[in-house]
Amino acid sequence: MRLFAFWSLVAAILAYMTIPTLVVLMTSVNPTEILAFPPEGVSFKWYQKAVTYPDFQIAFKNGLIVTSCASTLALIVGSAFAWLVHRYDFAGRRTLEAVLWSPLIIPHFTLGFGFLLLGGAFQLQQGYTFVVLAHLVLLMPFVTRAVYVSLANVDPNLALAAANLGAPPFQVLTRIELPLVLPGMAGGWLIAAVLSLTEFTASLYVTGSRTQTLPVAMYNYIREYADPTVSAISSLLIIATTIIMFIADRTFGLRRVLAIDAH
Amino acid sequence: MNQRRPFFVTFLAPAIVTAVILAAAMFEVLQYSVREFIPGSLNVGGFTLDNFVRIQRPIYWWVLLDTFYISLLTAIFALVLSYPVAYALVRARRDWVRSLLVSLSITPLFTGEIVRTYSWMLMLGSDGFVNSMLQKISLIDMPLQIMYTRFGVVVALVQYSMPVMIILLATAISHVDRDCEKAAANLGANPSAVFWRITLPLTMPGILSGIVVVFAWTMSAFSTPQLIGGGKVLMIANLAYLQGFSVLNLPFAATLSLIALVSALGSLVLMKAVTGRLERRLAIS
Numbered sequence: 001m002r003l004f005a006f007w008s009l010v011a012a013i014l015a016y017m018t019i020p021t022l023v024v025l026m027t028s029v030n031p032t033e034i035l036a037f038p039p040e041g042v043s044f045k046w047y048q049k050a051v052t053y054p055d056f057q058i059a060f061k062n063g064l065i066v067t068s069c070a071s072t073l074a075l076i077v078g079s080a081f082a083w084l085v086h087r088y089d090f091a092g093r094r095t096l097e098a099v100l101w102s103p104l105i106i107p108h109f110t111l112g113f114g115f116l117l118l119g120g121a122f123q124l125q126q127g128y129t130f131v132v133l134a135h136l137v138l139l140m141p142f143v144t145r146a147v148y149v150s151l152a153n154v155d156p157n158l159a160l161a162a163a164n165l166g167a168p169p170f171q172v173l174t175r176i177e178l179p180l181v182l183p184g185m186a187g188g189w190l191i192a193a194v195l196s197l198t199e200f201t202a203s204l205y206v207t208g209s210r211t212q213t214l215p216v217a218m219y220n221y222i223r224e225y226a227d228p229t230v231s232a233i234s235s236l237l238i239i240a241t242t243i244i245m246f247i248a249d250r251t252f253g254l255r256r257v258l259a260i261d262a263h
Numbered sequence: 264m265n266q267r268r269p270f271f272v273t274f275l276a277p278a279i280v281t282a283v284i285l286a287a288a289m290f291e292v293l294q295y296s297v298r299e300f301i302p303g304s305l306n307v308g309g310f311t312l313d314n315f316v317r318i319q320r321p322i323y324w325w326v327l328l329d330t331f332y333i334s335l336l337t338a339i340f341a342l343v344l345s346y347p348v349a350y351a352l353v354r355a356r357r358d359w360v361r362s363l364l365v366s367l368s369i370t371p372l373f374t375g376e377i378v379r380t381y382s383w384m385l386m387l388g389s390d391g392f393v394n395s396m397l398q399k400i401s402l403i404d405m406p407l408q409i410m411y412t413r414f415g416v417v418v419a420l421v422q423y424s425m426p427v428m429i430i431l432l433a434t435a436i437s438h439v440d441r442d443c444e445k446a447a448a449n450l451g452a453n454p455s456a457v458f459w460r461i462t463l464p465l466t467m468p469g470i471l472s473g474i475v476v477v478f479a480w481t482m483s484a485f486s487t488p489q490l491i492g493g494g495k496v497l498m499i500a501n502l503a504y505l506q507g508f509s510v511l512n513l514p515f516a517a518t519l520s521l522i523a524l525v526s527a528l529g530s531l532v533l534m535k536a537v538t539g540r541l542e543r544r545l546a547i548s
Contacts, residue, residue, distance in 0.1 A: 002454070010351045013344050014367050017422055020382035021371065023392045027385055035385065037395045077281050080274035088268060090275075099282040105527050106289070107483025109500045110520040113507065114288030117295055117517070137285045169269035198375025201485040201500070215377040222381060222490065231385070234378040241373045246366075 021238060028231035035228075046232035056233060058210075059217035063197055065128060066213055070135030071143075071192035077136070078143030079185055083177070085144075086151040103138050111138065112205030119206065131206045131213075135196045142195060143188040150184025151177075187252030194241050292524070295517035307514055314518035323502070327522070330498040333413060333488075334481035337420040338474045341428045344421065345473070349432035372426040380486045383419035384410065387491065411495040419487050424477040431476065435469020436462070465545065468538045475534035479527040499523050 023037075030036055031043035050056055084090075085097065103111060112134060119130035154177065162172045200215035207216055214237075218230050296315075299308030317323065352364040371379060386392045387409040394406040409415040439462055447457045463470075485500035492501070499519055507516030 006347065007351070010347050010364075013348055014364075016344070017371060017425055018367055019392070020379065020386050020422065021374070023385050024378070024382045035388070035390050035392075035395070037392055037399075077277040080270075081278040084271070084274045084278070088271060090271075096278060096282055099285060100278060103285070105479065105531055107485075107500065107520070107523045107527055109483065109485050109503060110292060110524045111288065113503070113516065113520045114292045117291035117513070118284075118288045121291065133284055134288075137281060137288075140281060173270070194373050198373070198378070200375060200377045204485075204504075215375055218377050218381070219486070219490075222377075222384070230381055234374075234381055237378055238374050241375075242370055245370060245373050 024231050024234045027228045028235040030228060033227045046228045050229045050232040055217050059212050059214045062211055063213040066131050066135055067193050067196040069132045070196050071139055071189055073136045074139035074143045074192050075185060075189045078140050079147045082144045082147035082151060086148060100140050104141050108201035112202035116205045126208055128211055131211055134202050134206045138202060139192040139196055143192050146184050146188025147181055150181045154180045183252045187248050190244055190248045194244055292517045292520050295514050296521045298514045300512045300514045314515050317515060326497050326499060326502045330482055333417060333498060334478045336417050337424060337481045338478040340421045341424045341477050342474055345425050345428035345432055349429045349436055352433050353436045368429045369426050376486045379423055380490050383491055387415045410491060411493040413496050416488050416491045416496045419491050420481055420484060423487060424480055428473045428477055431473040432469050435466040439465045468542050471538050472534055475530050479530045482526055483523050
């Protein structure tokens with residue numbers, strides 16, 4: 001009885017967490033412009049409107065440019081730094097770590113505002129440069145952590161054995177360590193890509209009308225219109241991120257990367 | 264030097280460049296926050312502390328207090344709702360139940376704040392899901408006004424912060440030594456006594472860090488109060504955005520952004536101090 005009450009409570013809480021997502025999916029196939037629960041039919045016209053809407057098309061393209069640049073840069077910088085922290089102790093290490101971790105704490109609007117002002121100082125607020133840089137900084141902690149966790153799981157004797165057998169440092173790095181942490185790097189890159197693709201607040205500050213990313217375009221649309229086009233595009237995003245996260249979890253052990261595995 | 268530490272400089276340089284860029288951006292915020300505002304111009308004047316004096320006006324004070332209050336409410340509700348889920352997630356016996364709970368509670372983290380805020384607009388609007396359902400079961404005749412209220416903002420923010428709270432609590436619960444619980448049960452404690460006197464106190468560090476992280480996170484919430492609050496509920500981020508992009512008072516916007524940053528850092532430092540003490544006490548007793 002007590003157990004039943006507990007699981008009912010858990011189910012109710014999970015319903016509160018999940019129903020909003022289901023409502024988005026529901027409204028996206030509703031043929032009418034006015035909300036109806038349950039939907040009055042199944043129609044894909046909002047999807048058609050969403051994918052043909054020019055602002056969303058441009059924003060999606062912008063998003064792909066920013067995401068691929070930022071998450072790849074974050075992967076390179078973050079992996080190198082994770083390897084360094086794993087291997088060496090050096091003066092100023094803690095300070096550098098603290099600075100690179102700080103975007104987890106800095107409010108996104110403060111960060112976005114800072115990059116907007118910095119872009120203004122360099123007269124570069126029109127292009128992608130500072131959008132990419134803002135995203136890079138935001139993604140660093142996630143990629144670094146993912147690579148660091150997988151480096152910690154590598155047996156250090158493997159690198160030592162290779163070095164003992166005469167492999168120069170570069171060969172140890174590329175032939176031993178790199179292949180072993182590749183899953184962690186790929187997982188970190190995927191998480192970074194998803195976070196970058198869906199990042200909103202900082203992007204609102206640093207993007208202009210020509211460089212706006214998809215979440216910013218969606219925000220502008222919501223403020224002007226009330227039809228379910230955004231439901232359709234949201235559904236596409238929900239489905240895409242769910243699939244990516246599912247793959248990341250199956251392939252790279254997402255839970256280990258995020259350190260949330262209970263056992 | 265380079266011989267003994269291969270790749271040291273090559274691997275360090277990009278990290279340093281990134282850190283310097285971030286520091287420069289934060290320095291710009293700091294620098295603007297002590298500049299004079301010239302109405303009608305994006306250029307700023309000389310150095311001044313006027314912006315920090317201005318924040319003391321009642322209208323701005325209320326926004327800060329309201330932000331504080333909303334964040335506190337969100338943190339507490341998120342804790343109360345997340346604990347049972349985290350507990351179930353760690354203690355469920357079947358593997359598939361654990362996987363299901365992880366997916367349901369963590370995936371929302373990755374759909375992004377705009378999608379999640381929009382989903383709450385569909386939920387809470389006057390012809391939204393909640394009102395439709397309540398009308399369908401004839402609990403109410405007229406739709407309730409939930410959008411554009413503080414209550415609506417908190418409802419959305421709690422759901423928004425629950426995944427992180429669940430992660431932190433699940434980590435804490437999974438570190439509880441089951442032998443302590445078994446010992447208490449052997450000595451005659453009933454299940455609820457075991458929970459309230461053993462499990463809950465042992466997860467206190469996780470609870471505290473969860474509260475502080477969610478609190479700090481909510482303090483910097485932007486899109487939820489912006490869209491669900493619709494201008495009726497202003498949090499510090501919305502005020503900063505308003506000052507920066509509507510009034511074009513960049514210095515004051517910078518001051519507000521800086522205050523948000525300092526509050527977030529401050530609550531984290533506080534948490535480190537408190538959890539540190541708590542962990543030491545738990546280790547000794």
